[in-house]
């Protein structure tokens with residue numbers, strides 16, 4: 001994807017944080033914008049990110065609350081390069097803002113991992129903050145697939161079968177070790193009466209379908225779902241790797257060892273589908289709670305499709321264009 005040449009002189013306002021901290025440039029016409037979540041991860045990165053951003057000519061927009069990154073990205077629609085400093089949720093919001101503004105054709109996205117799990121950053125080969133700024137300058141630009149669920153984009157995964165509680169109670173340690181599966185483990189460990197979801201999962205024409213009681217449905221765009229090992233999926237193939245975990249009585253699921261077993265060698269209750277699009281319908285009861293990159297969405301039906309190579313993104317050396325398929 002070509003980058004546009006220099007824009008007009010940036011128009012800048014200055015805003016000073018109430019706590020007397022950093023002055024934040026608000027330059028919505030800047031050609032390089034960095035959206036910074038100051039509360040992601042261990043929340044001690046703000047100073048360092050401002051320094052690095054200044055060294056690399058980024059205009060910084062610091063979020064004050066959830067959702068700000070969507071607005072800031074939308075307002076940065078004319079920028080050539082928009083970086084997200086945060087975790088998966090911040091990247092999700094930035095991509096959502098650019099998607100809403102129809103700016104993905106003209107804007108390249110970068111990630112600066114200052115979140116807790118940083119799963120997506122790892123999947124595009126960016127492991128730390130210093131490396132992230134080097135990648136923003138000289139990394140390859142790849143066009144990767146976006147998932148679109150009920151009109152909302154996601155970069156990493158869409159998951160059915162979680163509760164909002166499970167997301168908020170998941171600890172940093174769990175996220176470090178297990179990424180998105182931490183949510184799964186947490187749900188199973190905390191929900192004594194977890195009922196599962198009666199679902200219809202239909203894939204694109206002439207592909208497979210699944211109907212039954214599921215504990216979880218994990219739809220991977222940027223990531224795949226072994227518990228351990230390499231989590232990066234093929235992000236340029238226009239396909240999802242879908243993992244359906246059939247519900248079992250809670251007693252059988254409790255504990256880390258059980259989860260490892262579930263997604264490890266014992267695959268008798270796991271169905272894997274590979275598809276360009278699918279729909280997930282909750283058959284009984286209340287609408288289901290779905291997670292898009294960790295951000296919650298309530299719906300009875302989730303229609304998911306790929307926007308092939310729709311997201312232009314800077315990648316690090318660890319990014320694999322064509323990762324080995326799962327066994």
Ligand SMILES: Nc1ncnc2c1ncn2[C@@H]1O[C@H](COP(=O)(O)OP(=O)(O)OP(=O)(O)O)[C@@H](O)[C@H]1O
Pocket residue numbers: 037038039040041042063064065066067068086087088089090091093114115116117118119175294295
């Ligand atoms: N200033 C803010 N105050 C409170 N919440 C915020 C603020 N800015 C962003 N958020 C919200 O913080 C949430 C968590 O952010 P994010 O996912 O980036 O970090 P994380 O949870 O630490 O990392 P990861 O998702 O990689 O584990 C997001 O839902 C986002 O909307």
